[in-house]
Amino acid sequence: MLAGMRPGRGHPGSCGRAARAQAGAVPRGSGGCTGGETPSRSASMLAGMTRPCRQRAPGRVPAESLPAAASPAPIRAAAREGSMTILIQGTTIVTADDADAVLHDAAIAIEDGRIAALGPTADLRARFPQAEAIDGRDRAVLPGFANLHTHLGMTLARGVFEDLSPPHRPPFCGGLSPLPLPALSAEEHVVMCQLGALEAIRSGTTALLEDGADLARHAPAMAATGLRMLLTERAWDRTGADIGDPSPFAASEALAERSLGRIAALHAAWDGKAEGRIRVGVSAWAPDMCSPGLLRRLADLRDRLDAPATIHLNQIWGEVAAVQAHRGMLPTEYLAESGFLHHRLICAHCRCMAAVEEKILGRAGAQVSFNPAIAARRGLSPRISVLQAAGCRIGIGTDNMAEDMVEAMRTGLFMERIRREDGRDPAPEEALRWATRNGYAAMGMPDGGWLAPGNKADLILVRTDRAHLVPRLRIVSAFVHQGQAGDVDGVMVDGRWVMRDGRVLTMDEPAIIGAADRIARAAWSRLFAERPDLPRPAGFAP
Numbered sequence: 001m002l003a004g005m006r007p008g009r010g011h012p013g014s015c016g017r018a019a020r021a022q023a024g025a026v027p028r029g030s031g032g033c034t035g036g037e038t039p040s041r042s043a044s045m046l047a048g049m050t051r052p053c054r055q056r057a058p059g060r061v062p063a064e065s066l067p068a069a070a071s072p073a074p075i076r077a078a079a080r081e082g083s084m085t086i087l088i089q090g091t092t093i094v095t096a097d098d099a100d101a102v103l104h105d106a107a108i109a110i111e112d113g114r115i116a117a118l119g120p121t122a123d124l125r126a127r128f129p130q131a132e133a134i135d136g137r138d139r140a141v142l143p144g145f146a147n148l149h150t151h152l153g154m155t156l157a158r159g160v161f162e163d164l165s166p167p168h169r170p171p172f173c174g175g176l177s178p179l180p181l182p183a184l185s186a187e188e189h190v191v192m193c194q195l196g197a198l199e200a201i202r203s204g205t206t207a208l209l210e211d212g213a214d215l216a217r218h219a220p221a222m223a224a225t226g227l228r229m230l231l232t233e234r235a236w237d238r239t240g241a242d243i244g245d246p247s248p249f250a251a252s253e254a255l256a257e258r259s260l261g262r263i264a265a266l267h268a269a270w271d272g273k274a275e276g277r278i279r280v281g282v283s284a285w286a287p288d289m290c291s292p293g294l295l296r297r298l299a300d301l302r303d304r305l306d307a308p309a310t311i312h313l314n315q316i317w318g319e320v321a322a323v324q325a326h327r328g329m330l331p332t333e334y335l336a337e338s339g340f341l342h343h344r345l346i347c348a349h350c351r352c353m354a355a356v357e358e359k360i361l362g363r364a365g366a367q368v369s370f371n372p373a374i375a376a377r378r379g380l381s382p383r384i385s386v387l388q389a390a391g392c393r394i395g396i397g398t399d400n401m402a403e404d405m406v407e408a409m410r411t412g413l414f415m416e417r418i419r420r421e422d423g424r425d426p427a428p429e430e431a432l433r434w435a436t437r438n439g440y441a442a443m444g445m446p447d448g449g450w451l452a453p454g455n456k457a458d459l460i461l462v463r464t465d466r467a468h469l470v471p472r473l474r475i476v477s478a479f480v481h482q483g484q485a486g487d488v489d490g491v492m493v494d495g496r497w498v499m500r501d502g503r504v505l506t507m508d509e510p511a512i513i514g515a516a517d518r519i520a521r522a523a524w525s526r527l528f529a530e531r532p533d534l535p536r537p538a539g540f541a542p
């Protein structure tokens with residue numbers, strides 16, 4: 001909590017954001033779901049980061065202490081591993097197939113990035129005698145998690161923004177946090193994204209949707225993580241205001257053009273790269289940040305690129321008030337009117353939603369990213385069972401300041417049971433499907449997130465010889481209710497090990513953790529030194 005701070009304080013006027021959010025500038029300080037938009041420092045400062053500099057800004061982390069942005073050698077080694085047959089045997093396999101089948105004393109064969117076979121260990125050993133055999137005892141094989149909505153660089157605000165949500169009642173003044181996000185250099189931003197990717201891998205994530213502006217900055221480092229990613233480059237054309245601000249909508253044609261150009265450029269540079277692991281999609285920031293004209297142009301671009309699209313939808317009550325003020329309708333109605341609503345649209349949040357909007361979304365067959373951990377932190381909840389019954393597909397996202405899909409999956413089950421006042425529904429098998437298979441399908445990959453012959457070999461190994469997972473009677477229930485990210489000790493994407501025996505193979509984990517801590521502490525210290533008017537959160541590190 002912030003000492004002496006009440007909701008809304010620190011937002012003078014219509015919210016004093018106009019001066020800050022100049023046309024062309026990425027709005028800062030909106031925090032929350034604005035992730036991935038840490039502003040770049042000037043070119044001269046960037047140049048200064050590339051060599052030792054005794055006269056750097058106070059507190060700035062020297063460039064030479066940053067870890068290498070990418071380490072291609074382990075990726076190449078992993079690629080060689082992917083070319084042989086791998087047989088994980090004597091294990092428990094959670095398939096997440098239509099029957100929720102769990103195979104005991106079973107094996108899974110992996111060839112050329114795909115699942116070649118599943119079945120009894122003895123049968124598969126006879127069928128694949130040359131395979132590299134991996135002992136799967138005391139392990140369970142699960143499909144990898146698909147994080148359907150995140151902003152990796154928002155790790156910068158961990159421990160700060162979780163307790164600074166905007167109010168749910170008027171007056172709404174915009175923004176998702178009263179504190180701005182500190183500025184970082186491009187190199188520093190990459191490290192914070194690598195930190196997020198490490199946490200994602202360690203919690204069993206194999207695919208994620210990364211939303212933000214200027215994703216080209218960290219795309220090379222993200223490709224090097226070995227993860228599968230859908231990079232959705234963000235568009236908006238509202239100027240002088242932040243998300244959730246009902247003040248008049250001022251549109252900027254320059255912002256619109258720049259947004260459309262960034263999406264097209266990222267798609268041209270990255271779609272299908274890293275052996276197809278990287279895909280590029282279209283992101284509209286939020287209904288109150290995009291004019292009807294921009295939404296129509298984004299729909300055209302989505303169709304032309306044949307790409308998935310995403311948007312923050314009905315995220316906070318200030319957004320609903322803003323769209324009602326600007327358009328005279330509700331956010332989901334506005335998307336439908338403007339032609340942006342589509343069955344391939346991944347709608348993040350869907351919390352502050354009227355019954356009529358749930359029906360509209362369901363009729364469109366839209367994809368919903370249920371982001372339960374941030375929803376709980378904000379004190380809001382979507383009506384997941386209603387959205388599902390209306391026709392939406394439900395996936396799970398972590399959103400800001402966290403990448404832990406084990407926690408998000410469990411929080412999703414908990415939140416829905418509380419909201420439904422039902423101690424049985426949703427079942428753990430359903431929560432697992434949201435977090436795996438549904439997320440893959442929402443991102444346009446129906447052959448991922450569940451284990452069956454021919455599907456993508458995107459899977460995780462979970463240690464089951466743990467005090468909190470024994471007795472091993474119903475592994476899905478035990479893991480959804482009691483499992484921890486630390487139980488994950490193997491992660492495979494496209495048949496290649498990204499983490500094995502508890503070691504991340506694609507990144508220098510200690511170097512990134514150390515650098516990220518130094519970078520974030522220095523950045524926040526700089527911000528508070530430059531802005532003594534900002535209240536420091538209680539217990540803030542010196």
Ligand SMILES: [Zn+2]
Pocket residue numbers: 032033034035149150151211312348399400
């Ligand atoms: Zn978000």
